Amino acid sequence: MNDTEIVRALGVSKRYPGGVLALDHVDLVIERGDRFVLLGPNGAGKSTLVRILCSLSRSDAGECTVCGRDPVRETRELMRAIGVVTQDNDLDPQATAEELLCFQGRLFELTRSGSTDRAQELIDAFDLEEHARKRVTELSGGNKRKLHCALALVHRPKLLFLDEPTVGMDPEVRAHFWDSIRQINREEGTTLVLTTQYLEEAERHADQLALLRNGRVAYRGTVESFVADRGTTDPGRLSLEDGYLAYLSEVNDVAD
Ligand SMILES: Nc1ncnc2c1ncn2[C@@H]1O[C@H](COP(=O)(O)OP(=O)(O)O)[C@@H](O)[C@H]1O
Ligand SMILES: [Mg+2]
Structure with missing residues (x-):
């Protein structure tokens, strides 16, 4: 593993009890500072891979x-090095956003004032000022997701995993959310590894991509080259969504 790499997976496989082969020899390298997106149909293995990389599951x-x-x-x-936002994070419903952020800081051994300062920084970054003293139960879904991200960033991780x-x-809210994430990526140099169904x-927001299909890496490259490779001489005219759908129908035809 060289200095520029932040994630390296080699031959990673995972079969769940019951027989589903969720990952089938996945090789993947992600470089420091990348904005990396993992794409693929439902059930492709994206969350499984993220969970294994975050040590929430074992290969x-x-x-x-x-x-x-x-x-x-x-x-x-x-x-200590990563932040994780999974698809099913749980938060104490009675705590306020501010309390949770300060508590998280203390968990990561920030001083009392250090954790208060960091909490405020993240409240500002995620535009949560109006909601900072509300209980989790009173937050909208979008603000809860922002709070999850803020919590994952309290200890200034080098790498942030965002699963949908x-x-x-x-x-x-989504636009503000991405402004905040991009700001963190820029200012704190945080590498982003995300999954999303919104192409x-x-x-x-991503520059690098891997496409998972049936637990295998079906494509790895830049977002730009993926779109350009989908058979157009004018990549500006083809969106990632067009390219993605074209790609899946190509590979599905081969498989059928
Ligand atoms: N805890 C689990 N137990 C059994 N099967 C699972 C479990 N989690 C995921 N799977 C199965 O593994 C495959 C990959 O799932 P997942 O990694 O969640 O895919 P994705 O995030 O790409 O939708 C799917 O077929 C899914 O049903
Ligand atoms: Mg998933």
């Missing part, structure tokens, strides 16, 4: 290095 075979750490043997160290972060956000946001 059956293969090796991963994330921020220089082995997710199985160095879980603790890895947790914008589900349930209205377009305006227009993948196209706008």
Whole structure:
């Protein structure tokens, strides 16, 4: 693993009890500072891969290095280096956003004033000022998702995993959300690894992509080259969504 790499997965496979082969020899390298998106149909294995890289799940075979750490043997160290927003985060419904952010800071051993300052920074970054003293139960779905992200960033991770972060956000909240994430990526140099079903946001906010299909990496490259490779001489005219749908129908035809 060289210095520019932040994620390396080699031959990663995972079969769930019951027999589903969710990942089938996945090889993947992600570079520091990338804005990386993992695309693929429902059930392709995106969340499984994210969970394994975050040490929330174990692979059956293969090796991963994330921020220089082995997710199985160095879980603790890895947790200090990454932030994770999964599809099913739970938050204490009675706590306020501000309380949760300060508590998270203390968990990561920030001083009392350090955690208050960081909480305020993230409240500002995610546009949560109006909601900071509301209880989680009173937050809208979109603001809850923003709070999840803010919580994942308290300890200034080098790498942020976002598994379908914008589900349930209205377009305006989503736009603000991406402004905040891009700001963090720029100012704190945080590498982003996201999954999304919204191809227009993948196209706008990611530069690198991997496409998973049936637990395998079907495509790996830049977003730009993926679109350009889909058979047009004028890539500006083809969206990622067009390219993605064309690609899936190509590979589905071959498979049938
Ligand atoms: N905890 C689990 N137990 C059994 N099967 C699972 C579990 N989680 C996911 N799967 C199966 O593994 C495959 C990949 O799922 P997942 O990684 O969630 O895909 P994606 O995030 O791309 O939609 C699917 O067939 C799914 O049904
Ligand atoms: Mg998923």
